[in-house]
Amino acid sequence: MNKQKEKFNGLNTQIEGENDRKIKLGRRDSEHEASIEKEKADLITKEKTLSTRQRAINDHVSNIRQRESEKQLNNERLRFSQRRASSLRDQIDQDKKSANADCRDPEPAKRRISAQGILTEISQKAESIKAEFETQKIATAQLQVDVDALRQQRDPSRKSTFRSTKVLKYARSRSLP
Helix, strand or coil, X not given: CHHHHXXXXXXXXXXXXXXXXXXXXXXXXXXXXXXXXXXXXXXXXXXXXXXXXXXXXXXXXXXXXXXXXXXXXXXXXHHHHHHHHHHHHHHHHHHHHHHHHCCCCHHHHHHHHHHHHHHHHXXXXXXXXXXXXXXXXXXXXXXXXXXXXXXXXXXXXXXXXXXXXXXXXXXXXXXXX
């Protein structure tokens, strides 16, 4: 009978030990679940921040592309104006030669004055386009600096999000039975 009592007490002690272990495991699982939920919330916040920053970068890139397109258009206008100015200079030179040959005819003089006026107008437009081009060039450079700064801000957030995702996956894999 004493042996049975001892066996019974031993089994009770073992059951109490297993119950204590079960309670500890339950607490640990609850703590892990709480930690996972907190990391999920942090990850969602970081992903939203990353999304916002990526949208801002995309907006800047779009703005830069638009400015580069305008820059190319202005370059084409400038080249056209320069070709036109060169053509008009040639015409003026021909008119001067013609005027020297026939000083009495007033028509070449009128064409020369008209050509000089057109040349002056085109030269002014070319200067205006050059100034606009330089302004856009400076603005494009500033936008590129802004985009680079945003990318530098985004990179740590992406790394942190990546690390958090790895930790979350690891924690999930550890908590699964």
